[in-house]
Amino acid sequence: MNDLSPDRDDRIANLKGLGCSRKRVEDARFTQGKGNYVDDIKMPGMLHGDFVRSPYAHARVVSINIDAAMALDGVVAVLTAKDLEPLGLHWMPTLAGDKQMVLADGKVLFQGQEVAYVVARDRYVAADAVELVEVDYEELPVIVDPFKALEPGATVLREDLEGQTSGAHGERRHPNHIFLWEEGDKAATEAVLDEAEVVAEETIYYHRTHPCPLETCGCVASMDKVNGKLTLYGTFQAPHVVRTVASLLSGIEEHNIRVVSPDIGGGFGNKVGVYPGYVCSIVASIVTGKPVKWVEDRMENLMATAFARDYWMKGRISATKEGKITGLHCHVTADHGAFDACADPTKFPAGFFHICTGSYDIPVAYVGVDGVYTNKAPGGVAYRCSFRVTEAAYFIERMIEVLAQELNMDAAELRRINFIRKDQFPYHSALGWEYDSGDYHTAWDKALTAVNYDGLRAEQAERVEAFKRGETRKLMGIGLSFFTEIVGAGPVKNCDILGMGMFDSCEIRIHPTGSATARLGTISQGQGHATTFAQILASEIGISADSITIEEGDTDTAPYGLGTYGSRSTPVAGAATALAGRKIRAKAQMIAAYLLEVHDNDVEFDVDRFVVKGAPERFKTMKEIAYAAYNQAIPGLEPGLEAVSYYDPPNMTYPFGAYICVMDLDVDTGQTEIRQVYALDDCGTRINPMVIEGQVHGGLTEAYAIAMGQEIAYDEMGNCKTGTLMDFFLPTAVETPHYTTDFTETPSPHHPIGAKGVGESPNVGGVPMFSNAVHDAFRAFGLRQSHMPHDHWRIWRIAEGLGLHG
């Protein structure tokens, strides 16, 4: 069909399908205060749970006295590990193959650890009762430094593992060692480094931080003892997995458990894991027979659930004198805290960190990651990134800058001469990945031109001269970053969470009057799935997105899926949606052919209808076809028009981008001002440009926060120093920079619509961009590496260390 009549354009526009900036359907309820978040859920007779938490980072629990708490009016129960032990629930398995205490079993291993769970009439009474629980602790030596944890004779943190010389990921060489995970050719890499013309060596620390969504984690557990059904509402990024875990832990059969993720107030990885609060709430509901709500407060959120990063990355990169990279060696000391609760696919204890060769054609590489226990909170989640990809991107983008310095070369040019070329895709990296598609040179040139890179460098050189002459106290940094992400986990053969393959799903029902409902195994936490998945479907099945309802998050109705994190919704569930749509279309074609009295192959799809080939005036619209599916007996076809697709992606997708910022920095106050941020993203086929731009803005802001001030910090006693929003930096509208977004479009060759995912790219690429700008500002004065976050004090200290304060 090549009918380009205005009528056809109108029909395309009416679909509101792929590529249009459709306004979001979610917004009506959110702008009117009618969202339904977990803390908005109220049930008759509902009780409230609250935790007694450890004030110590490492201590033996000598005794717990609950008498005073139980005596308080309104207190229904106080659970301790002793109560959970007969159920086998005082410990629970983690996503990383370790186990974690649900409630303190003899000792505590981090400040804020759950010790007892109080259940009471309302949250005020529960909080009062928490104060009345008397816990007698005996303090133990605290280890907050992962290098000290591995010293001979260091205090053994995990006594429960004593004598176990191997864990879920192989050999443990020290009582505080979790695993050594390796990838690449170590001997070949070391040989290349030994012979290299130029080698740059640096230790890059990516500090501990936290996703800190505006809504904290919580749940409402409701055990219906009459029907034997457990309903669990909660802030779950993967509701089906939670159902399976809840079934395995509780012994309740899976068909008797319903898990519902209502509206979620941001996730960013914080809401992937299973936390003691969920387990205790389920137990409390089973014990009391009443619904039990638990919602953590901000301090509990920052102290106890789901830190991110905390990677010490020691790198060596080699090159020819002309700057052609010849090898990369990386060793990571990974601080996992008290329990290894990292949220990674089972076989990848360091996530996809081995994407750390980045966007560059590096012939040989090696990565080794040592996981270590310390007296810090467990977690290790992918904070707005795909499983340790942001650590990898930060590492390589810093190493490139360090190498450029070593070579006395321009860092933009060094990147350009080492990029994987367009004709090398699909590209097999030295660390085992198959990059699906990319055109890095085009993106980089577009970015450099857009910001007038040469002009900026000239201005910067003048600024340095003016600074040296004493005419200004401000330096100028140009922050460069070119990142390649790896998202959309994942092929089931490689990727699983607790044994569940990481496929995803979509089920579509076309209703007789031509509208549709589609359900997915994912769950939006702000991404706008109800808007964008309807667009994918509209283009596939010819029904307007406005006539398609997308539902997610209720395990009783949605097909099984692995959830939303790691930018996997569009690459995996988006593909399932397109393929389910194509099944609908295939059946619709047969119905249309029957109605038009021609052979199946004599009709073809055109926007919103099937037409007879060569006779466009003879057609049946999807609306007519839908009706026929329910009101006509069509020989050889079942009634109805429904389809379901479970999609196992053949590969991950590899979005990429070129980010550049310009920063002015006051050497006397350490204050920074971001003058310009340019972000070019290539996420393959673009579904909704408005939503993409919004996600890029948000991810860049989270990157800005992480690079410039946000951290989870501990003192030597293991006290968390950043437990409130007073200390934990979330930027406001005042300091947040202004962003310019741009794009190139290189579709994924293996995805049904060519889309790659975008939500996390700006965090992955943004952190190195901002950090590189700080380093670049001081490059003329010899700065090699200074660890994030680059807050005013730390920047002042760099200037002081370089003797710039005179």
Add this chain to the structure above:
Amino acid sequence: MSKKMQITLTVNGETQELLAEPRELLIYVLRERLNITGPHVGCETSHCGACTVTMDGKSVKSCTVFAAQANGAEITTIEGIGSPDSLHVLQNAFREHHGLQCGFCTPGMITRATKLLEDNPNPTEEDVRFGMAGNLCRCTGYQNIVKSVLAAATELSAAKEAAE
């Protein structure tokens, strides 16, 4: 726990009488007792602004106001700002300019913005960024929130001029 107090509030135009402990926070009275769940709890330390309501003509963080302090006050929450049939200009503007994503901060943002535009009907971008700095958003990076508020300001001013 001390004796409960008799408290009278006018919330979104409706008079509410209730008994509350002196320590009860306004946000919990609104959410738990009056089922007004538009304002949210994000931090309980006045930093995030998800709980913002208008109290006697001022924007307040209802997570750090005792219900007792609000005795006799007039309170407007997001629920009192527009209705499904007649949305406030700001509610439309946030949708039109993609000023929200997860929606958790949105009720507080819009409530704050109504007050900001009342106090300063023709704000600059800097005015908006400063005036909204008490409300945190983790999803949008603020750029589209600022755009939404500025667009609403323009529309409200035009409507006012037309009326005059």
